[in-house]
Amino acid sequence: MSVVVRFAPSPTGRMHVGNARVALVNWLFARRHGGSFILRVDDTDTERSREEYTEAIREDLRWLGLLWDRTESQSARMDRYAAAADRLRQAGRLYPCYETPEELEGKRKRQLARGLPPLYDRAALKLTDEEKRKLEAEGRKPHWRFLIERVEIVWDDVVHGEWRFDGAKLNDPVLVRADGQPLFPLSSAVDDIEMGITHVIRGDDHVSTTAAQTQIAPALGAKAPAFAHLPLMSDAGGQGLSKRLGSLSLGEMRADGIEAMAVNSYLARLGSPDPIVPAIRLDELSEGFEVSRLGRAGPKFDLAELRILNAKILALLSYDAVAARLTALSMPRADERFWLAVRGNLEKLADGKQWYAVCHGEVRPVIDDPAFTAAAAKLLPEEPWDERTWSAWTGAVKGATGKSGKGLFMPLRQALTGVDHGPELKNLLPLIGRARALARLGGKTA
């Protein structure tokens, strides 16, 4: 049986790292097993769903490289859900309820006040046909609840192991609203069946939906798929992700110069015993990927670790992989030599600007000993220069001044680049060129 998974976001907001992890895990799982990955937009809530969010989610997924084999929209499948609801009614598993939202809220409040779990009391089940007619004559339209069998619900969760749920403590979920709109527990169960989903990989926050789904699927004459519930991530401070999205949204990370593969590399290994390593292609990540290796405890998403990973990814990228972006970041003369010289010293791609200025722009030299840099300037060889020029030149300076080690190179570095750290000077010097080098050694901004 071929594997089919889906990522089913609701277009009610932008993606953050929590959604991205679920999407990535699904994608890697599909890729690993040669299966397919469906992007299913859960947009049955017409009031909250927005087309712009659908497009934003697609954009974020494309950025990550998590392309889908197929895309579906729940809003286009309303007739399927209506048909399924009819079958459930015929099977006696879907029953009409006439309480208003306010009445239900009142019931919940009273239950809570008495220390009871706020479960629906199934009062509608006791309504006679005559009472129902009377309510409908008053203009009340029913919403429909799925009758949960009060038995123990058990499934073998791929990441969690055996998961048990007491059916008696589960609310009868509303599957169809009074206005006829199907709700998520119905639409997602129907789609999982009809789209042949073999594995539902989603966040821990969906376990109660899963418990209901294990009864809805058989009531619809189908077998429930396998389930894998990922523990929810928290931020570096241990707080839930939903509470503070901002910096953890994919859009912001991207704008901040985080590489998509840094996010993927981090998310693919976080929570597993496998070491987090920089990967520049997704297939490096899918190789050996196992959902079952993911832990049951919720990991923390730490931006500081992501930045470290980002630097390591940049150091691995080829010139071709970044050429267009360097130009877009206003570094038009950044060529392969330049990139290879500086890529190991960047946290973000945009940090390249500092070294771009050293090679192609202006730098204010830092000089403590003008006599020394002046002497060094006199020994500067004629061009053309290559990567051997640096050692030839510094060798000559050493001979003439008697300086060596740090005392030799640091003043030169500070004069040439304005700072005391950076890429290897043997690579930078030819890019700086004789004219600039001469001026900077003489103390001039150039």
Added chain:
RNA sequence: GACCCCAUCGUCUAGCCCGGUCUAGGACGUCACCCUUUCAAGGUGAAGACACGGGUUCGAAUCCCGUUGGGGUCGCCA
């Protein structure tokens, strides 16, 4: 409030089911040293954890009970 889940170095975790081989292993990060005429990379080394309290046992990170902390769910949202 009820129910469910989780709890090992700063972080991600191995070990837990099938107590002893755990003076608790690895990775990232940190620190030191080496190497390098910078940074990084690389090498060597160091510091660093079983949430707490009881119990069972000759022996508990591992089993039991309780506590605490964190998360989730309890919508005519998804």
